Amino acid sequence: MKIAVCIKQVPEGDARLKIDADGISIADADLATEINESDQYALESGLRLAESQGGEVVVVCLGPDRAEEAIRRALAMGAERAIHLNDPAFQGGDAAATAHALAAAIERENVDLILTGLQSDDAGWAQTGPILAARLGWPSATLIMEIEPEGDTIKVKRELEAGWFQWVRLPLPALLTIQSGISTVRYATLKGIMGAKKKEIAKVTPADIGLAPDEVGGAGRKTRTTRLYVPEKATGAEIIEGDTATAVATLVEKLQKEAKVL
Amino acid sequence: MAGAIWAITESGDAGLKSISFEVIACGHALAEALGSPLEAVVMAADGSAAAEALATKRMQAVRVIEDPALAPYTPDAYTAALAQAIEAESPSLVLFPHTYQVRDWVPRLAAEIDAGFISDVIAHRVDGDETVFVRQPYQGKLNSDCVFAGDGPNIVSLQLGAYLADDAAAGDGAAEIVKQPVDLAGAASRTEVLETFQEVADRVDLSRAEVIVAVGRGIGKKEQIPIVEELSEALGAQLAASRPVCDNEWLPMDRQIGSSGQTVTPKLYVAVGISGAIQHLVGMKNSDTIVAINKDPNAPVFSISNYGIVGDLFEIVPELTNQIREAKGTG
Numbered sequence: 001m002k003i004a005v006c007i008k009q010v011p012e013g014d015a016r017l018k019i020d021a022d023g024i025s026i027a028d029a030d031l032a033t034e035i036n037e038s039d040q041y042a043l044e045s046g047l048r049l050a051e052s053q054g055g056e057v058v059v060v061c062l063g064p065d066r067a068e069e070a071i072r073r074a075l076a077m078g079a080e081r082a083i084h085l086n087d088p089a090f091q092g093g094d095a096a097a098t099a100h101a102l103a104a105a106i107e108r109e110n111v112d113l114i115l116t117g118l119q120s121d122d123a124g125w126a127q128t129g130p131i132l133a134a135r136l137g138w139p140s141a142t143l144i145m146e147i148e149p150e151g152d153t154i155k156v157k158r159e160l161e162a163g164w165f166q167w168v169r170l171p172l173p174a175l176l177t178i179q180s181g182i183s184t185v186r187y188a189t190l191k192g193i194m195g196a197k198k199k200e201i202a203k204v205t206p207a208d209i210g211l212a213p214d215e216v217g218g219a220g221r222k223t224r225t226t227r228l229y230v231p232e233k234a235t236g237a238e239i240i241e242g243d244t245a246t247a248v249a250t251l252v253e254k255l256q257k258e259a260k261v262l
Numbered sequence: 263m264a265g266a267i268w269a270i271t272e273s274g275d276a277g278l279k280s281i282s283f284e285v286i287a288c289g290h291a292l293a294e295a296l297g298s299p300l301e302a303v304v305m306a307a308d309g310s311a312a313a314e315a316l317a318t319k320r321m322q323a324v325r326v327i328e329d330p331a332l333a334p335y336t337p338d339a340y341t342a343a344l345a346q347a348i349e350a351e352s353p354s355l356v357l358f359p360h361t362y363q364v365r366d367w368v369p370r371l372a373a374e375i376d377a378g379f380i381s382d383v384i385a386h387r388v389d390g391d392e393t394v395f396v397r398q399p400y401q402g403k404l405n406s407d408c409v410f411a412g413d414g415p416n417i418v419s420l421q422l423g424a425y426l427a428d429d430a431a432a433g434d435g436a437a438e439i440v441k442q443p444v445d446l447a448g449a450a451s452r453t454e455v456l457e458t459f460q461e462v463a464d465r466v467d468l469s470r471a472e473v474i475v476a477v478g479r480g481i482g483k484k485e486q487i488p489i490v491e492e493l494s495e496a497l498g499a500q501l502a503a504s505r506p507v508c509d510n511e512w513l514p515m516d517r518q519i520g521s522s523g524q525t526v527t528p529k530l531y532v533a534v535g536i537s538g539a540i541q542h543l544v545g546m547k548n549s550d551t552i553v554a555i556n557k558d559p560n561a562p563v564f565s566i567s568n569y570g571i572v573g574d575l576f577e578i579v580p581e582l583t584n585q586i587r588e589a590k591g592t593g
Binding site: 011013014017019024026094095096099118119121122123124125126127128129130131133134135139140141142143155158159160161162163164165166167168169170171179180181221222223224225226227228229230231236237238239240244245247248249251252254255256259261262 | 337338341361362363365366367369370372373374376377378379380381382394397398399400401403404405406407408409410411412452453454455456457458459460461465473479497505506508509516521522523524525529530537550551552553554558559564565567568569570571572573577578581582585586589590
């Protein structure tokens with residue numbers, strides 16, 4: 001089974017976010033990054049399938065030079081090789097533009113299955129996976145919590161709302177978006193980290209995958225972010241100051257006398 | 263502005279979901295600001311009951327897309343059906359609730375009809391010629407303003423709870439119910455639905471708890487869970503968690519609060535080491551009194567809390583447990 005796993009490099013969960021001078025993105029300087037959480041689960045699922053079914057995992061990532069760090073980590077975890085869509089023209093896209101570029105890159109790989117995370121922890125569109133499937137004309141299923149390969153078809157458990165789940169069957173090739181928590185994500189071993197240095201990362205430009213620069217990135221997008229900002233705190237918490245004992249005493253008093261919940 | 267605004271509704275086993283009226287409420291505000299007619303859309307194998315409920319609200323018409331292929335839900339059938347209807351009627355703006363089901367098929371629809379799609383919107387405003395939609399990227403830490411780059415058709419999905427279902431005003435009379443014909447004969451679904459079920463039959467029902475202590479990723483590891491367990495016991499509370507805690511199996515999955523877990527409204531909700539990703543906040547933001555304890559003063563959880571203490575939870579929580587015990591013992 002040949003599997004493509006799409007990963008995105010995002011700011012670390014508790015990274016300090018500074019808005020860039022452009023007013024619409026996060027400043028790159030000193031930004032701590034990681035592989036998007038649900039993409040890590042997608043990668044883990046891909047590696048497990050390749051191990052149990054035979055085959056290989058190809059990592060696909062659209063991002064600037066710094067995304068190579070995320071790609072190397074994915075290779076260290078066990079992916080065979082990587083495709084890095086890295087060109088200024090790819091930048092500034094929305095989910096539609098990004099999925100269009102990913103589709104063109106993956107189309108030439110003849111994979112049986114594409115795995116993505118369910119959504120990114122930065123933009124959070126929750127669109128790229130299903131749009132990618134639609135661009136390729138493939139079926140898709142989202143929020144997957146279990147995968148059972150069956151040869152030409154695949155049986156998957158979808159998470160629905162409020163504790164409900166659903167088993168569905170799809171013909172291959174297909175695309176799945178993976179929910180966080182589907183399994184335990186492995187750590188890269190030292191051997192894996194050393195081995196990753198020798199693995200191939202194919203750097204790809206729009207021309208390499210048969211696309212014009214104006215089809216991708218900022219030129220190919222259908223939506224535009226005009227401003228990124230810290231939300232105004234309309235009400236917000238009353239922050240209780242003081243050393244631990246004093247602050248806690250004040251809180252307990254407020255819960256008793258103001259909120260009357262103790 | 264000529265094209266209609268469509269409010270796409272969603273139905274479940276118990277009929278029309280109440281979030282459908284949140285979409286209508288947003289539709290009313292946009293229709294008024296843009297001078298466009300508002301129409302609701304029902305998609306179902308049998309949509310008559312849903313259509314009648316919707317027709318009581320103020321709108322131009324209720325469009326009913328009925329086909330046996332629309333039950334059970336599959337992304338292929340829903341995409342084909344609505345793509346045909348949009349092609350036939352050319353609405354300018356199509357609104358959806360940002361449900362798990364919408365996330366499953368509406369991106370495909372956007373690709374199919376080449377539409378722009380702004381998802382998980384919390385508010386809008388009309389600035390002259392431009393309609394601006396507000397989102398919460400970076401897991402709710404920041405806001406962003408988004409606009410469409412093209413004329414449409416354009417698609418928006420609305421975060422649950424961002425608009426109030428009660429704001430969906432009643433109409434003067436019943437709105438006209440229109441059958442919207444679609445032909446799904448050539449659009450066989452590739453998804454075969456096998457079984458729909460609830461995982462844990464005897465799961466903990468947190469929705470009845472009066473006091474909840476919820477723990478997040480800030481607790482660090484499973485071995486440190488007893489710190490919040492003790493606080494929970496002192497308060498006579500139910501212990502709950504954010505998604506990462508359950509994913510890491512530090513607490514069982516049925517303790518999870520948020521969009522993929524339970525929705526709660528206790529009298530007191532104490533959020534410990536929870537930064538407040540939007541997926542968590544939607545499950546607890548309507549609690550009466552919310553206390554947040556977090557080391558990051560910019561954590562979004564503080565914006566929806568009543569009281570906050572910024573600092574090290576490993577110092578604050580044991581102290582709080584002691585003082586609660588004292589207060590209860592002497593009180």
